């Protein structure tokens with residue numbers, strides 16, 4: 001459920017008309033709903049009621065400072081994957097002991113930054129990383145708390161670009177080698193082993209792969225404890241999927257995910273961490289765009305809109321589906337049109353949908369991409385020198401620009417001319 005509904009024939013974001021925002025900020029733009037963000041965080045938090053837990057928002061899905069503030073105020077921790085994200089978390093007021101640092105390629109500078117600024121734990125992914133982290137911690141005179149990310153070799157049955165839990169993926173250490181790697185970690189002077197981490201992929205629409213992975217983790221807890229390691233915390237990653245098409249079967253709900261976690265791991269006396277990104281931010285955002293032209297092709301109609309692949313790359317990158325709806329509610333009886341919906345970028349890959357049935361719209365009309373909050377704005381670029389599109393946050397009947405659209409001057413001011421060309 002989200003807070004983007006038609007009211008009196010107009011699409012609203014909470015209590016604000018989307019057309020009103022478009023008139024104020026211009027198109028295209030992203031708009032996020034505070035109430036939806038809060039609600040989704042709360043669903044996860046409540047799903048783990050009864051076990052000690054922390055829900056760490058995977059900010060790589062949506063990292064605007066205002067969004068982070070909303071979630072931090074609701075009680076969220078943060079899952080970060082770079083020094084920049086760590087910096088964002090701290091700047092949003094998140095305490096170091098609520099920040100977990102994930103990622104396969106952490107640098108010495110990033111490790112130092114987190115160890116001096118405060119960190120809940122590093123989710124470590126390889127032996128060389130352990131050695132470097134230990135050395136950095138020793139040099140600073142501290143102990144680095146770690147979990148080790150294990151790769152359980154389960155098929156997440158999701159898009160190849162976002163599957164991470166098979167042995168051919170670059171992530172984690174093979175679960176078969178876990179005992180040896182934990183032994184090595186325990187012997188490194190700068191590390192304090194506290195738990196196990198697992199994350200098998202994104203946009204999972206079935207609980208079975210999670211359950212298969214968590215059962216392997218449960219077995220591993222017993223083995224590692226018998227080896228003398230203190231396993232007190234289990235980080236179970238993110239990855240629960242969202243319904244991109246309203247017509248499809250709904251993916252599992254957080255409450256059922258939580259029940260499965262308690263069933264598989266609840267008896268182990270461990271603190272549970274989860275790192276949802278998409279399920280918190282995905283349906284909390286729209287991308288709103290304007291139709292520039294309706295163009296007659298040989299055998300099809302093209303809807304050419306002012307949003308493009310540089311603004312929302314998911315269809316081009318992951319073959320992703322987004323519901324695209326007119327901002328003015330169509331008549332129920334209206335005959336649908338069929339469009340190829342494309343942006344202005346000079347690539348055929350700049351296609352959002354092919355042969356998509358939707359209500360007939362015309363030049364100047366607004367359309368909204370649903371479920372665009374996650375991996376939308378964060379993956380955008382200025383390809384074709386199209387300035388980054390603004391982000392807007394709605395809260396009840398208020399809205400505010402939370403990242404402004406740069407002017408052309410601002411966009412090119414980041415380039416500098418070497419002296420010999422001046």
Ligand SMILES: *Cc1c(COP(=O)(O)O)cnc(C)c1O
Pocket residue numbers: 058060061079102103199201202203237238239240275276277278279374
């Ligand atoms: C991407 C990622 C997440 C978040 O995944 P979602 O599918 O957005 O929930 C969580 N943890 C790790 C380690 C990730 O790489």
